Amino acid sequence: MNKLVATVEEAVLDIHDGATLIVGGFGLCGIPEHLIAALKARGSQELTVVSNNCGVDDWGLGLLLANRQIKKMISSYVGENKTFEKQFLSGELEVELVPQGTLAERIRAGGAGIPGFYTATGVGTLVAEGKEHQTFEGRTYVLERGITGDFALVKAWKADTYGNLVFRRTSRNFNPLAATAGRVTIVEAEEIVQPGELSPDDIHLPGIYVHRVVQGGVYAKRIERRTVTSREGTR
Amino acid sequence: MSEERSKIVTRAVQEITDGMYVNLGIGLPTLVANAIPQDLTVMLQSENGLLGIGPYPLEGEEDADLINAGKETVTAVSGAAFFDSAESFAMIRGGHIDLAILGGMEVAENGDLANWMIPGKMVKGMGGAMDLVSGAKRIVVIMEHVNKQGESKVKKACTLPLTGKAVVNRLITDLAVFDFTAGGMELVELQPGATIEEVREKTEAAFVWHADPSDRPGGGSL
Numbered sequence: 184m185n186k187l188v189a190t191v192e193e194a195v196l197d198i199h200d201g202a203t204l205i206v207g208g209f210g211l212c213g214i215p216e217h218l219i220a221a222l223k224a225r226g227s228q229e230l231t232v233v234s235n236n237c238g239v240d241d242w243g244l245g246l247l248l249a250n251r252q253i254k255k256m257i258s259s260y261v262g263e264n265k266t267f268e269k270q271f272l273s274g275e276l277e278v279e280l281v282p283q284g285t286l287a288e289r290i291r292a293g294g295a296g297i298p299g300f301y302t303a304t305g306v307g308t309l310v311a312e313g314k315e316h317q318t319f320e321g322r323t324y325v326l327e328r329g330i331t332g333d334f335a336l337v338k339a340w341k342a343d344t345y346g347n348l349v350f351r352r353t354s355r356n357f358n359p360l361a362a363t364a365g366r367v368t369i370v371e372a373e374e375i376v377q378p379g380e381l382s383p384d385d386i387h388l389p390g391i392y393v394h395r396v397v398q399g400g401v402y403a404k405r406i407e408r409r410t411v412t413s414r415e416g417t418r
Numbered sequence: 419m420s421e422e423r424s425k426i427v428t429r430a431v432q433e434i435t436d437g438m439y440v441n442l443g444i445g446l447p448t449l450v451a452n453a454i455p456q457d458l459t460v461m462l463q464s465e466n467g468l469l470g471i472g473p474y475p476l477e478g479e480e481d482a483d484l485i486n487a488g489k490e491t492v493t494a495v496s497g498a499a500f501f502d503s504a505e506s507f508a509m510i511r512g513g514h515i516d517l518a519i520l521g522g523m524e525v526a527e528n529g530d531l532a533n534w535m536i537p538g539k540m541v542k543g544m545g546g547a548m549d550l551v552s553g554a555k556r557i558v559v560i561m562e563h564v565n566k567q568g569e570s571k572v573k574k575a576c577t578l579p580l581t582g583k584a585v586v587n588r589l590i591t592d593l594a595v596f597d598f599t600a601g602g603m604e605l606v607e608l609q610p611g612a613t614i615e616e617v618r619e620k621t622e623a624a625f626v627w628h629a630d631p632s633d634r635p636g637g638g639s640l
Binding site: 369 | 458459464465467468473474475476477478479480481482483484488489490491492494500501502503504506507510511517535540542543544545546547548549552554580581582583584592
């Protein structure tokens with residue numbers, strides 16, 4: 184039951200070439216920054232990465248992109264990255280764009296053992312082309328497939344050694360969903376505590392979904408768009 | 419803010435009433451938040467997992483773990499809630515969001531919306547826009563009436579790839595407000611300073627307009 188791993192390098196050691204990864208985070212918020220860095224050092228190639236975004240040029244998944252480790256991205260929005268644009272336009276990188284809610288539900292469904300579901304999102308647009316349609320009570324829906332991955336890379340705020348997780352503020356985003364959908368789920372946390380120290384009422388993701396827990400080290404937590412209210416009270 | 423955009427925002431905020439759960443899109447719609455009257459209690463939803471967006475944080479109090487869907491640092495209001503992305507879109511897809519105010523590139527007379535992709539240019543993705551237009555109870559699109567070349571963005575049919583088909587309930591531009599109903603597209607208000615002649619000249623779409631509001635099929639009031 185003890186899932187603690189000593190180092191991030193050890194945590195990603197078996198991520199093989201051609202693996203499919205489901206990676207938590209929204210923009211640069213709640214990304215598993217140390218696991219990504221370790222995976223860059225590990226050098227696994229031809230990866231398929233399911234993640235809402237693809238980082239920025241020099242941070243987050245952008246690091247793996249710049250290192251040419253990613254073959255295909257499945258994302259909802261990828262606008263913040265010049266390397267991405269270059270590799271996409273040259274045909275080096277394959278991209279599947281998925282509406283954000285459909286992406287979230289596909290991962291949730293995958294983790295919950297549901298192979299497909301119907302949604303009205305995207306009906307009548309490019310994303311529904313070639314997919315099965317069905318009418319329920321007069322409204323048209325499109326069939327979308329659940330997603331699972333060989334590995335999930337997740338960032339939590341606190342974890343216990345059994346893999347129970349607590350997330351902080353909006354860094355939760357895709358992380359608990361990703362955790363359910365990995366055949367091997369690897370979690371980095373800011374703080375690791377002993378079982379029993381987290382109240383069962385407060386746990387966002389039960390440890391049953393988690394296979395490895397590692398303390399990430401010091402977090403950079405880069406901010407993508409720093410917006411503030413000045414002390415004088417105007418924006 | 420330009421005079422056109424300011425007119426749009428001023429009119430758009432009137433769509434928001436006390437007690438509503440509202441999602442504001444990125445760009446111009448985000449500016450609507452600042453115009454919400456203090457005496458209304460409104461919960462703004464951010465699809466990355468926050469119900470109850472507050473103002474930007476004070477300098478020095480930014481938190482990398484607390485951002486909005488535009489990836490800007492924000493705060494959370496008293497009574498806010500955090501949740502994961504599946505829960506967020508359960509709210510949206512399940513019809514629990516009262517109102518979504520979104521930007522637009524083109525709106526067609528049948529209520530089609532295009533706002534995510536220009537063929538031949540880098541495609542960045544639709545983010546949560548397709549989910550919002552098919553899920554929220556009411557969709558209000560706000561955009562400038564014409565593009566930088568002076569061409570109408572209010573079309574007979576969208577030329578750009580769609581975000582959603584027949585999804586727009588109301589369109590607010592710097593010239594007018596239009597509603598989309600079974601009876602087609604109807605001009606229901608002129609913006610201050612606009613004339614019906616100017617709107618006709620700058621609108622490619624066909625729309626109905628009742629000079630005397632009492633002639634409207636639903637009666638006089640809007």
